[in-house]
Amino acid sequence: MKLSIGAVTEPGSTRINKTGSWRTFKPIIDVEACVGCGMCSMFCPEGVVYEVEDKYTIDYDYCKGCGVCAHECPSGAIEMVIEEK
Amino acid sequence: MKIMEGSHAVAEAVKACRPHVISAYPITPQTHIVEEISRMVADGELACEYIRVESEHSAMSVCVGASATGARTYTATTSQGMALMHEVLFNAAGLRLPIVMTAVNRALSAPINIWDDQQDAISQRDTGWIQLHAEDSQEASDMIIQAYRIAEDHDVLLPVMIGMDGFILTHVYEPVELCPQEKVDEFLPLYEPTQYLTPKNPLTFGPIVDPSMYMEFRYMIHEAMGRAKKKIMNVASEFRDKFGRYYGGLIDTYEAEDAEVLILAMGSVIGTIKDAIDELRADGKKVGLVKVRCYRPFPAEAILEAAKDAKAIAVLDKNISLGHEGALYTDVKSVLYNKGPLALGFILGLGGRDITKSTIENIVAKAQKAIESGRVEEESEFVDLDQEVL
Ligand code: SF4
Ligand code: SF4
Numbered sequence: 469m470k471l472s473i474g475a476v477t478e479p480g481s482t483r484i485n486k487t488g489s490w491r492t493f494k495p496i497i498d499v500e501a502c503v504g505c506g507m508c509s510m511f512c513p514e515g516v517v518y519e520v521e522d523k524y525t526i527d528y529d530y531c532k533g534c535g536v537c538a539h540e541c542p543s544g545a546i547e548m549v550i551e552e553k
Numbered sequence: 554m555k556i557m558e559g560s561h562a563v564a565e566a567v568k569a570c571r572p573h574v575i576s577a578y579p580i581t582p583q584t585h586i587v588e589e590i591s592r593m594v595a596d597g598e599l600a601c602e603y604i605r606v607e608s609e610h611s612a613m614s615v616c617v618g619a620s621a622t623g624a625r626t627y628t629a630t631t632s633q634g635m636a637l638m639h640e641v642l643f644n645a646a647g648l649r650l651p652i653v654m655t656a657v658n659r660a661l662s663a664p665i666n667i668w669d670d671q672q673d674a675i676s677q678r679d680t681g682w683i684q685l686h687a688e689d690s691q692e693a694s695d696m697i698i699q700a701y702r703i704a705e706d707h708d709v710l711l712p713v714m715i716g717m718d719g720f721i722l723t724h725v726y727e728p729v730e731l732c733p734q735e736k737v738d739e740f741l742p743l744y745e746p747t748q749y750l751t752p753k754n755p756l757t758f759g760p761i762v763d764p765s766m767y768m769e770f771r772y773m774i775h776e777a778m779g780r781a782k783k784k785i786m787n788v789a790s791e792f793r794d795k796f797g798r799y800y801g802g803l804i805d806t807y808e809a810e811d812a813e814v815l816i817l818a819m820g821s822v823i824g825t826i827k828d829a830i831d832e833l834r835a836d837g838k839k840v841g842l843v844k845v846r847c848y849r850p851f852p853a854e855a856i857l858e859a860a861k862d863a864k865a866i867a868v869l870d871k872n873i874s875l876g877h878e879g880a881l882y883t884d885v886k887s888v889l890y891n892k893g894p895l896a897l898g899f900i901l902g903l904g905g906r907d908i909t910k911s912t913i914e915n916i917v918a919k920a921q922k923a924i925e926s927g928r929v930e931e932e933s934e935f936v937d938l939d940q941e942v943l
Contacts, residue, residue: 473710474649475762475770476748479755485763 668905
């Protein structure tokens with residue numbers, strides 16, 4: 469890919485920037501403990517926690533590991549685990 | 554030929570370029586330019602969108618937005634206003650938008666001072682704007698037309714500011730020849746942007762660029778600056794062919810061929826220097842001038858070529874990089890490093906202090922003394938300081 473003059477791009481190009489690479493801690497949802505309240509999804513600043521059949525799952529391509537979801541989860545179902553790279 | 558105020562000569566040239574959008578905030582001594590343009594728009598002489606804003610930061614931001622849609626844009630400012638534009642100037646250059654601005658030159662606060670020096674433009678040196686400086690009203694006016702040709706060239710695509718000394722040029726009435734509209738239309742075709750914002754084809758201007766690519770974008774601006782040098786020279790020649798007026802390429806020289814002492818400067822002080830040179834030459838002194846027309850990109854090769862046979866070069870700075878020396882002096886020394894003449898730096902004319910012929914003669918005498926002794930006593934010095942009040 470050749471760079472454009474002035475970095476002008478097609479819209480939506482931020483998707484190229486996979487912010488998952490910024491992560492130091494990775495949130496892991498314990499699906500057994502999860503009560504499906506959706507707090508994690510509402511609080512995630514990246515909007516990358518999705519509901520799938522009453523349970524919640526995380527898009528790790530863009531989760532930057534901020535830990536807000538784990539902090540907000542009322543059931544303590546999210547654990548922040550050190551990222552192995 | 555018409556006798557008119559320098560500011561109005563600039564406004565007339567802007568009008569002849571048929572800009573689509575103008576946004577400006579009035580500030581002394583730039584006011585007469587934008588006041589006259591807004592009168593033209595109000596009287597229906599100029600069909601363009603004139604956007605009033607609450608600050609220079611907004612004025613430049615409007616120009617950035619308008620230019621991104623492919624509109625030809627213009628603004629003017631000075632001093633504190635130029636300082637307030639600072640961060641947006643980087644964006645205009647980084648987005649490669651060919652905005653043209655008259656950078657009326659004025660000192661910066663504090664203490665507050667509304668008179669001329671070139672600190673404001675010099676302080677925008679590294680923003681990525683092409684920076685030209687005019688000697689008189691005619692050049693300040695003609696350079697507007699040339700500036701669009703340079704800025705909008707697809708090999709360049711960079712904003713251009715034209716330095717114009719506050720009051721000394723903006724408020725002085727002198728004979729000016731205006732460029733006929735038909736000829737300007739032939740010389741300056743419509744701006745054809747390579748990429749522009751339109752609802753039909755959405756684009757992102759200003760995405761985040763991470764460490765893997767940022768440096769490459771900076772390199773591309775730097776390369777465009779390099780290509781601009783040739784463009785500036787070519788446009789000057791084409792302008793001469795079309796309108797019969799020529800101010801030199803990146804630099805101009807006066808009585809420089811056999812000169813032992815060269816004076817190097819920018820802007821309106823050039824006229825005073827030429828008069829002083831005429832008198833010094835009449836006394837048999839071999840003195841000449843290098844007029845820097847283009848400060849960024851810096852015309853290193855042209856200066857070296859002009860100065861290589863001189864014995865001393867006196868660099869006049871109407872600015873100071875506090876804690877070091879005049880900005881032009883630093884640049885000239887780096888060009889002459891290990892070759893060419895002795896270089897002396899003089900800081901003068903700050904905050905509107907007059908620069909007279911005798912000031913220039915004293916500077917030449919100092920340069921001659923340096924030639925005789927073979928060394929520069931004081932690298933950089935203030936000229937005409939009032940020691941009594943210090
Ligand atoms: S760690 Fe932060 S970014 Fe990742 S899912 Fe939780 S709230 Fe969202
Ligand atoms: S906040 Fe906790 S309990 Fe609620 S949906 Fe998310 S993981 Fe499940």
